[in-house]
Amino acid sequence: MPGLSEPHQPVTALPAEDVFTALETSRRGLSRAQAHDRLRTHGANELPRTAPRAVWRQLGAQFTDLFAVVLIVAAGVTFLAYGLEEPRDAGTATLAVAILGVVLLNAGIGFTQEYSAERTAQALEAMVPRTCQVVRGGERLELPALDVVPGDVVVMEAGDAVPADCRVAEAHELAVNNAPLTGESNAVGRTADPVAAGPLLEARNCVFMGTDVVTGSGLAVVFATGAATEFGRIYRLAAAAPRQKTPLQRQVASMARRVAGVALAIGALLFAVRLPSGDSVVQPFVFALGVMVALVPEGLPATLSVSLSIGVRRMARRHALVKRLLAVEALxxxxxxxxxxxxxxxQAEMTVTEVWTEGRSHSVTGVGYEPRGEITDSASVRELLRVAGLCCNARLVPPTGPTERWRVLGDTTEGALLVAGIKAGLDRRADEAAAPRVTEFPFDSDRKLMTTVHRTGAGYQAYVKGAPGEVLARCAGIQQAGRSDALTGTYRTAVAAVADGLASKGLRVLAVARRDLHGPRPAQEEAESVLTLLGLVGMQDPPRxxxxxxxxxxxxxxxxxxxxxxxxxxxxxxxxxxxxxxxxxxxxxxxxxxxxxxxxxxxxxxxxxxxxxxxxxxxxxxxxxxxxxxxxxxxxxxxxxxxxxxxxxxxxxxxxxxxxxxxxxxxxxxxxxxxxxxxxxxxxxSVRLGRAVYQNVRKFLVYLFSHNVGELVPILAATFAGFPLVPINAVQILAIDLGSDVLPALALGAEPPESDVMDRPPRSRNERLFSTSVVGRILFLGGIQALCVSAVFFWHIGSSGIPFGDFTQDTRVYQEAITMVQAGIVLSQFFNALTVRSDHRSVLTVGLTSNPALLAAGGFGIALMAAISYLPTLQAVFNTAPLDAGDWTVLAGLGTVPLLADEARKALLRRRSGRSAGGAK
The missing domain is CATH 3.40.50.1000 (HAD superfamily/HAD-like)
Known part of the structure; x- marks a missing residue:
């Protein structure tokens, strides 16, 4: 069917009657058999949609994260070590299972968040018009828009959505809203006449998928469906555009590579250092694995996903639905x-704001389609607005429920005129009954006018509205003091100046005129000439x-x-x-x-x-x-x-x-x-909330990585001091990372925006997540924490008097020492969480109790640590021992040291900032 393969130019240039032949159809439409064949040839009338990823693919993607890969490899090698060692140590198997548990937990949280967001987005998607009216075999049917094929004859009426790209064959006052394709909100008239060659979207005898019929009615023949439509062309253009990674995506990926690289390098180095000291490779490997686990922030992926989802929920409460979690931070x-x-x-609701008639301007109050407001000296403008309202095809629809608003069915400009008429005290139904319409000359973009003819008690009158220049050129008189005066050159200049003045304010200006007629069926030229100008109407789409x-x-x-x-x-x-x-x-x-x-x-x-x-x-x-x-x-x-x-x-x-x-x-x-x-x-x-998300991400990064320093340094110190065992084992590290630290990190991720978040400039696109200030604060807090727990460990080991070489995993003093190290890190992190809530404000200014979730999360971590210390079952898993009250007192005192040190740092920063501000003055 050559007429269907490249119809655009031939069809737009053909007379209406020849369109049916060119598209191999007729006014009776296609037969059912023809429609069936064309549906098989051209496919369903829908845009190609990206198939959602299978659930197993979405879940599998969670295991490709670099942190996950590192941990999976570590778990596999640990299982291998467990199988090779003699005798087998149950602790090695426990470590492998714990690492896999971490991977599964992170994957589950990430999958849940992304799957939920994707389902929400799919529920939101609106489809191209679901049904339309089509003539097939001479019968008018309502069919799914998916079944429309080239050659179908579509019946269009006001309010209908256009289901495909069509050539208009009949047009009765037909106008469409092309805003979805062109971005212009004005209704544009359609014609069945042939047009000269040019861009398809400018063809006035075509209507396009995704647009709406504003006024009138008509018949149109489909020449393109689905991806072949103009809608489909733009869809393909969009599909070809690559999805950009957000700044946070890029920075987290970079961070993951660096942290994983450092962890592997340090682990390998310490494995090499420890290997010559023993006969088995298992113990040096487990030691090196503990170092690697100490450096990898196992809780970070879960914390990041949940923190971003908190931002998503906050934005949803502010009427912003985020489809991709990382887009929160990008904002x-x-x-x-x-x-x-x-x-x-x-507001996308045209509103009349000014009416000019008989040499005076009248302001109009009220916004939108709700008919509430006033017009100064409304009696003076009623005739103008009566004529303008009768020369309209739009309808004003009141709300039918408490959540609905007034709306306009038809052209929004006409809707604004109707609302202004109500504000002036007019009754549209009464006016239509007193002056029923008998003829209409619809608006078109060449004349820029619309004219209606009405029967009145005194005979017949033409009512005209349109572009000021076009109407003024057709006027011979002007309404003044209730009578028609000759429209002299002075009057014309004055009216043109008023129109220009209204337009300069950004108003859309319409002129309104009328003339008396001798009969109900005048020629268009007669109805639109020798007019009497009633005045001008200025309207705008008001800003929100x-x-x-x-x-x-x-x-x-x-x-x-x-x-x-x-x-x-x-x-x-x-x-x-x-x-x-x-x-x-x-x-x-x-x-x-x-x-x-x-x-x-x-x-x-x-x-x-x-x-x-x-x-x-x-x-x-x-x-x-x-x-x-x-x-x-x-x-x-x-x-x-x-x-x-x-x-x-x-x-x-x-x-x-x-x-x-x-x-x-x-x-x-x-x-x-x-x-x-x-x-x-x-x-x-959303920008404000997005900035808060990034701030919160940095807060919990400082929080998480500072304790990683506290975990790593004691291990390194033990290595270089010649101590044969680790001050904290890998299972203990996992318990801290996931049991004690994740909940406080999540509470930090839920911190509300700081008061001055929108007074700061945007950060640079190239700014690293681990900036110098962030790394410096991690080392500052983590270093203090590491010194404290290292001192506790070696003090407890040294005070026992046992030589280093005599310590084993089962030595009671060693079990107490590693328990104190774990408890010391947990307590330090409790106070650390309080201080990282702000870079520069004191914890007292922020408020010790202003984030109750953070206090509860910290309390849970301490309670979990107590359980690890005292419950025999957990003692067996973590190789720990019970601590006495004196131990807890010492550890609590040392735990406050990072907070007090950071408070001193903040006070110094505030003092310097105050001096700088004073100097600037």
């Missing part, structure tokens, strides 16, 4: 936000009230906000000024056409300029190109969008933010985060 590192305008910065503060917060946080919209530059600039995106007198406004004329060097220069930047009339390719250019500059880019045309940029961005209320399924699938309320303010809130 916190955002340096540039490329935001859409309609529905994100604005919370957006201005959100934009200010982003500026204060060092985040650049760039508007990227498909709307007109004047409209975009007006909205940008109202929400604070533009503060100077002359922002840089660049259109898509201008972007086409720029090479990469010119674009890079444009984006590097620190000015207020607005990108208007842009295409999907433009948006993705801008995102890529920002990323070349090292920026972490967040992009908002709702339409299919936004999907490529959403996927390519570091963090793609789709609209949940108004967004398309393609946009939501491509995005990392979905705004359930479509508001820019939710992005700013």
């Amino acid at each position: 916190g590192s955002t340096t540039v936000i490329c935001t859409d305008k309609t529905g994100t910065l604005t 009230p919370e957006v201005t503060d959100a934009v200010t917060a982003c500026r204060r946080a060092g985040i650049r906000v760039v508007m990227v919209t498909g709307d007109h530059p004047l409209t975009g600039e007006a909205v940008a000024r109202r929400v604070g995106l533009v503060r100077g007198s002359e922002p840089v406004v660049v259109t898509g056409t201008q972007l086409d004329g720029m090479d990469d060097a010119a674009l890079d220069s444009l984006l590097a300029t620190p000015s207020d930047l607005l990108l208007c009339r842009v295409s999907p390719e433009h948006k993705m190109r801008v995102v890529t250019a920002f990323q070349r500059h090292g920026e972490v880019v967040a992009v908002t969008g709702d339409g299919a045309n936004d999907a490529p940029a959403l996927k390519h961005a570091d963090i793609g933010v789709a609209m949940g209320a108004s967004g398309t399924d393609v946009a939501r699938e491509a995005a990392s985060m979905v705004l359930l309320d479509d508001s820019f303010a939710s992005i700013a809130t």
Whole structure:
């Protein structure tokens, strides 16, 4: 079927009657057999979707993490050592089982978090229209949109979703909303007439999958389905864009490689040092394994996953649904936000704000489609709004439940006129009854007018609304003091100036006029000439009230906000000024056409300029190109969008933010985060929470790795002191890492944002997770902890008077000593958790009891340590012994040393900061 393989140009250029022949169908539609054959040939009318990973693949991926691989190898070698040693030591088998248990626990937590997030995202995805009306075999049927095939004749009415790309064959006042594809929210008229060659999306005789019928009705013949549609083209563009790794993904991967490398290297070195001292390789290996386990933060993957999921839940409460856990942190590192305008910065509800008639302006209060508000001197504007309201096809729909809002069925501009009419005291039904419509000349983009003819008590009248220039050119008179005066040159100049003034405020301006007629069926030229101008109406899509503060917060946080919209530059600039995106007198406004004329060097220069930047009339390719250019500059880019045309940029961005209320399924699938309320303010809130997540990640990294130092140093000290056994064994280390440290780390991950988190600039994209300050603090706290527990160990061993060479695993003093080392680390970490809650604020300022979960988690760790010390069953597993009250007192005193030392460090930092601030003054 050549007519179906490449129909675009021939079909758009053909007369309506020839379209059926070209697509091998008829007005009666396809027969059932033809439809069945074409469904087999072209496939279902759906976009190709990425198949979800099988559950076993998702679970298996948890074992490919570098930490997991290292631990799995360690467990395998430990099992091997257990099988080779004579006699076999049950402790070696216990260690191997414990290491595998750690791997399984981490895998289970990670899988649960990711599986839950993926299921939530799949539940959110909206499908392309589920049903549509199709003519087949002369019968009008309602069919699943999946079954639509090329050649089907689709019946379209106001409110219907277009199921596929179609050529219009009949159009009766037909207008569609192409916003999901083009980004423009204005309804555009459709015609059945042939059009000249040009871009398919600009063909006025075509309608496209994913768009909606706003007004009118018509018939259309399908010429493309599924992936062959314009929707599908953009989907493929989005699918080709690689998913960017977040900064945290990159840094955690780098950290894992380095830690694993260091652990293996030190373990191998100490194995080599210990090997000559004994006849068996098992003991040196177990010793080296203990060192490696001490360095690997076994609890980190689980802690990181759960901490990020806490951020996800917090964002969900703020109307932001995060689909990928690591996207939470990416938001916190955002340096540039490329935001859409309609529905994100604005409410997506056109509102009349000013009416000009008989030489005076009248302000209108109230926002959105809810008909609440007032008009100054409303009696003076009623005739204008009555005429404008009767020249409308939209309908205002009241809410049917407590959670619903007023909405408009049809063109949003017309909806705004109806709301203004109610505010002026008009009754639409009464007006329609008094002046019923008899004829209509629908709006089209050439005339830029809409005209309706009504029967009134005095005869017939034409009511006209449209672009001010077009209406004014057709006017011969103007309404003044209740009568029609001649529209002189002076009047024309004054009206044009008023229209320009309204437009300069960013308002969409409509002119309203009328004329008396002699009959009900005038020619269009007659109905739209010799008009009397009634006045002008200015309307806007009002900004969301919370957006201005959100934009200010982003500026204060060092985040650049760039508007990227498909709307007109004047409209975009007006909205940008109202929400604070533009503060100077002359922002840089660049259109898509201008972007086409720029090479990469010119674009890079444009984006590097620190000015207020607005990108208007842009295409999907433009948006993705801008995102890529920002990323070349090292920026972490967040992009908002709702339409299919936004999907490529959403996927390519570091963090793609789709609209949940108004967004398309393609946009939501491509995005990392979905705004359930479509508001820019939710992005700013998410940035704040994302920054808190990163801060919290650093807090529990300092917490976890500082005790790793406390575990490693005693082992190294014992090696170089010639002590034959380890001061803390691998099973004890695992008990600390998973039993005592995970819960406090999770409590640290749930810390609320610090008060000044949005007063700091974004961190550099290249900033390492283990920065100099973080590593320094780990060594500071961990070093103090290590010195304390090492001193306790050697003091207890030395005070016994037993020579080093006589110590065995079963020596009571040795069991007490390693118990004191483990307990000393647990107690130190309890106080350590309190001090790492802030880099610079005192623990007293933060509040000792402001995080009760942290205190409870620390108490659990201490209780677990007591159980390990006193319960015989656990003593057998960990080779421990009971401690007396004196031992606990000494250990508690030493445990406070890191906290007191860090308090002194913080006080010194605050003093230096105060001096610097005073010097700056």
